[in-house]
Structures are given as C-alpha cells and as structure tokens.
C-alpha cells in the first residue's frame with residue numbers, strides 16, 4: 001500500500017493541486033464521489049501565509065471530510081518557507097507539499113516553483129530546513145527540469161530522498177514546455193528506478209485506463225490526476241474500481257446533473273455573485289464537455305447575470321437532454 005511515512009494513501013490516487021480549481025468545494029465533490037486517496041489544495045504563497053493575509057487564510061480552510069489533505073506551499077526564502085510549513089502543520093493538514101514545478105513567470109521570477117530546479121543547492125537547503133520543522137510528511141512536486149538541456153529530475157529526486165522527503169510527485173514535462181507536447185512517462189520510470197521513496201507519476205492521464213497504463217509502464221507507486229478530473233471528477237472512482245478488478249460504469253446523466261447542481265449550490269452559498277458566476281461558467285464548461293447541446297448551454301449562460309437563473313438553465317438543460325435520450 002502507498003504510504004507517505006506512516007500515512008496510508010489508499011487508493012494510491014491523488015487529486016493534483018490546481019490553482020483556481022481545487023478549492024474546498026471541488027475537493028469535497030471529488031471526495032464524495034470517492035476513489036481518491038489524497039486531495040491537494042492549490043498552491044499557497046509562503047509569504048502570504050506569514051503575512052496573515054485574510055484571503056489566504058480563507059483559502060486554506062478545509063474540513064475533516066476532505067482528509068487526507070495536502071497543502072502545497074511555494075516561495076524562495078527558506079526561513080519563510082519553514083515558518084509557512086509550520087503553519088500548515090498547525091492548522092492540521094495531513095501532508096505539506098513544496099511546489100518546485102510551477103512554470104508561471106510570476107512564480108519563476110521570484111525564484112520559486114520550477115526555478116528551484118535551476119538551483120538545486122537552494123532547493124536542497126530549503127527541503128532540509130522545512131523538513132526539520134515538520135512532523136507530518138513532507139512531499140515535493142517537480143517537473144523534468146527547466147528545459148530539455150537541463151533535465152535534472154534524477155538529482156532532484158535523490159536530494160529529496162536524502163533529506164527525508166516522504167514521497168515525490170513528478171509531472172513529466174519541463175518547465176519550458178508548460179503544458180505543450182506529451183508528458184514523458186519514461187522519465188517517471190527512470191525516477192522510480194533510482195529512488196526507494198514512493199514516486200507519484202503525473203501528466204496526461206486523460207482516461208481511467210491511462211492511470212493503469214502509467215502504473216504498469218513506469219512502476220510508479222501512485223498516480224496524480226489534474227485536468228482530467230475537472231471534466232470527469234468520477235475518474236478516481238473509475239480507476240480505483242479497475243485497480244481491484246471491477247469495471248465501474250460511466251456516470252449517468254442523472255449522476256452528472258446531481259453533481260453539477262450540488263457543486264453549484266455550494267458555490268452559490270459561499271461566494272459573492274460575481275465570483276460565483278465566474279466559477280460556475282468555468283465549471284459548466286468542463287462538466288458539460290462532450291454532452292449533447294453542451295455548447296448551446298455554454299452560450300446561454302454567458303448571457304445570464306444571476307445565480308438563480310444560472311441554476312435554472314442548468315436544470316432545464318438536463319431535463320431536455322434526458323427527455324431527448326429517453327425518447
């Protein structure tokens with residue numbers, strides 16, 4: 001069984017951290033559907049944690065129903081990162097994760113995220129110092145390297161292992177690639193070969209079967225799924241069923257309807273109208289991907305200005321396609 005230290009991650013399937021996506025509502029949705037062993041919060045700035053920023057504190061709230069939960073921090077200043085990690089532990093997260101893979105310019109410029117792969121000395125000092133402040137498991141998420149000429153993921157993995165990191169997750173792309181090209185799963189296999197701590201594979205698991213293929217072809221101990229979960233939050237349950245030899249049926253339209261409306265009510269209750277509408281539009285786009293008339297619903301909701309008419313539009317969309325399919 002996959003363990004981070006003594007913490008079991010069962011099934012060995014992890015919701016990837018995604019800024020603007022893996023907020024409390026989405027994590028709860030994924031948990032309720034089931035099949036996920038660990039959920040990740042989107043990355044949080046270590047500086048913002050220490051400055052006591054109210055928005056950041058709100059972002060960091062979670063409920064017991066989400067456990068086990070990892071909180072990911074980023075930054076370049078070692079004492080700030082260590083103090084932020086201590087806060088992560090204090091508020092009760094199960095795992096503290098360091099982001100060493102974010103390729104966004106804003107983060108790279110501050111020498112955080114993937115920039116740390118360009119300075120392994122700094123990365124190592126940071127890992128060692130953060131580790132000393134924690135009693136919960138520390139994990140690190142990184143990419144192949146800054147670019148093709150600087151693929152240093154094996155060194156990065158080794159230094160994580162040497163400094164007491166409980167597990168590493170690797171997205172099989174370089175920072176320069178952003179999300180272009182294909183994730184290189186053979187690099188995940190290589191990393192697995194050289195490390196004895198658990199290796200979590202990440203990148204381009206689009207369908208449930210891809211997760212099994214990744215495990216078979218790389219030997220990785222767990223699979224982290226990001227974008228596919230936004231279109232299909234059932235993917236964890238589908239993979240988990242396959243891991244024990246069951247075939248899980250695709251979610252029905254009724255399942256989708258219940259999920260979407262349930263999620264949207266959570267958002268509507270918590271968020272001010274402007275943010276709620278923005279979030280609802282984004283998620284409707286993902287959730288209705290590939291459904292008949294999905295595009296016309298997406299066009300329609302762009303005209304709507306209030307949450308109630310939004311929810312009504314989604315309800316009648318499902319009524320219509322369910323009647324059409326039954327006919």
Ligand SMILES: Cc1cc2nc3c(=O)[nH]c(=O)nc-3n(C[C@H](O)[C@H](O)[C@H](O)COP(=O)(O)O)c2cc1C
Pocket residue numbers: 016017018019020021042043072099101102141171202203204205224225226227228
């Ligand atoms: C919208 C979005 C936001 C993301 N935010 C984060 C983040 O906060 N921290 C992080 O480590 N990775 C972040 N990622 C990268 C994902 O965690 C993951 O590594 C990447 O999407 C590849 O996995 P996938 O092919 O399963 O999506 C983000 C990805 C997306 C699409």
